[in-house]
Amino acid sequence: MAGAAAAAVYWRDGREHFLAILFGDVSLFGEMLPKVLAGCLIGAFVTLLLPREMVARWVGHESGFAGLLIAALFGFILPGGPITIYPVAGAFLAMGADAGAVVAFITSWTLIGYTRALVWELPFFGADFVIWRMVAAVPLPILAGILARIVVKAGLARGANDV
Secondary structure, three states, rough: OOOHHHHHHHHHHHHHHHHHHHHHHHHHHHHHHHHHHHHHHHEEEEEEOHHHHHHHHHHHOOOHHHHHHHHHHHHHOOOOOHHHHHHHHHHHHHOOOOOOHHHHHHHHHHHHHHHHHHHHHHHHHHHHHHHHHHHHHOOOHHHHHHHHHHHHHHHHHHHHHOO
């Protein structure tokens, strides 16, 4: 598909426009590659820094509702962008975290993350909007985590019946 899109741009807009887009894309790739590598290193270091038993106990399969709350709290307080958060979430999965807890973690970071609220929303929309938006979003990570647990259990049950 990328080759077809490149050919279409070359045919429609000419060689100069094609090369400008190509060099822009290569430049973007060069800028993003170190960030992606750093995010992957952070995810790898999380697996080394946190004891596997602690992660499994706090946000593992047997953690229950408290595991969803803990994961949502970590999603709220952890700063960083998606290049950092997703490798950390993957590390949590590798360390024995429950899929529902990981979904609650990512959803909380996405919807309630305080760093985005402080840097982007508060200056533009004011405190009233940010507070009400955060209050309205508080139950959503927990609901997403519960739904993810239900989906995973249904998938596991269906997979066990297929065997």
